Amino acid sequence: MKLLLKLIFVFIFIKCILAQGPYDTLEECQSICKDNNACTTQNCVWYYGWFCSSNTNTCSDDSICTNDYCDPVNGTCHHTPAFSCDDNDPCTLDTCHFTLGCIHITQACNVVVPCNKTSDCFRGRNCETYTCKSSHTCEYQAKPCSAEQPCIEPLGVCVGNPTN
Numbered sequence: 001m002k003l004l005l006k007l008i009f010v011f012i013f014i015k016c017i018l019a020q021g022p023y024d025t026l027e028e029c030q031s032i033c034k035d036n037n038a039c040t041t042q043n044c045v046w047y048y049g050w051f052c053s054s055n056t057n058t059c060s061d062d063s064i065c066t067n068d069y070c071d072p073v074n075g076t077c078h079h080t081p082a083f084s085c086d087d088n089d090p091c092t093l094d095t096c097h098f099t100l101g102c103i104h105i106t107q108a109c110n111v112v113v114p115c116n117k118t119s120d121c122f123r124g125r126n127c128e129t130y131t132c133k134s135s136h137t138c139e140y141q142a143k144p145c146s147a148e149q150p151c152i153e154p155l156g157v158c159v160g161n162p163t164n
Helices: 002-018 026-033
Strands: 020-023 040-046 050-056 066-070 077-081 092-097 101-106 128-132 138-142
Touching: 020 026, 026 040, 026 050, 101 138
Parallel strands: none
Antiparallel strands: 020 050, 040 050, 066 077, 092 101, 128 138
16 A cells, blocks of 8 residues: 555656646646647646646547647647558559558559460569460459458468458
């Protein structure tokens, strides 16, 4: 019990050192503590005087795909794209997974690639299968993964189990 009380004392002491104050009255603390920023909440805490403690809303959506920020005027959270996942390949569906980052899912497309044998069709992507058709053009098929469990390059495996 004594250790718990000491830890609480240390926590409150550190919180007060990092806070503004001390102020003589609660009213004085509340009037000074206001920062007119809708993204922060201020509290006046008693510890042998009134101290102003502040907490900031980070607006985090826990996605590496977005830059998150709070509008200090109205407290609205905004999530803007952190980067583009476009790989300039018309044969991939480009998206950003909130923990994995950019994912390029191979999809059927009408880009014609000439070939004499199947190995001519390899484009460096392991998330697709390919064959050289009798018309001497490559045919590409995406590996059977889902959007929730996408195929990850360069391994060429679905994050989870294939859907087929």
